[in-house]
Amino acid sequence: MRVLLVNGSPRKNGNTHEALGAVEKELLERGIETEWFQIGNNAVHGCISCGTCRGTNRCAFGKDGCNELIEKLLAADGVIIGSPVYFAGPNGALCALLDRVFYATCTYCQMFKGKAAAALVTCAWTGGTAALDRLHRYFVPCQMPIVTSGDYTVFQGDSVRNKEERSMQLIRELAGNMANQLYYGKSGVRKGDGE
């Protein structure tokens, strides 16, 4: 089983990386492999609705990581997308990339159907749930089961770096629920295995 960790922050080792890294540690302990995709800080194209992807399931703009992300998603059993909160939404460049990834692969042929999906966001203070909701909207029409934690996976400031218990609990729950979804799928959660 493999989970793709998507860091949607231009800061390679910032708060979002820290939160995803903490989830990664928990996943590895549960026998799940991980792979990373970093959005980085190069320019990302928005979708121009050219329709090329209807025939190819790949984006016509292939040089900014979009098609690389599609390949990594196809090879993964699950995905966790992390983003910093920018004005109560995800990073705009991440949304530009994800619009193209999911339009190319899911709008006409549902290539990610059944892959487990989760999101987390990091912020200074507010806007986390709105940003998280925006990321969940990619998963719903793509028929990707959304994996959650015991509360919204919104991490403030240095809470993960400082290993604050509330944040670490959410991370354990997210990893535990992702593992259960991958190992047991529809058959549900083993008793006491939520964390």
Ligand SMILES: Cc1cc2nc3c(=O)[nH]c(=O)nc-3n(C[C@H](O)[C@H](O)[C@H](O)COP(=O)(O)O)c2cc1C
């Ligand atoms: C353009 C911009 C907009 C931001 N907007 C918000 C916001 O609406 N709410 C908030 O709490 N933090 C906001 N922040 C702070 C970041 O969300 C926060 O520092 C985040 O943890 C950074 O993650 P990173 O280190 O992975 O890049 C903003 C930061 C930037 C650069």
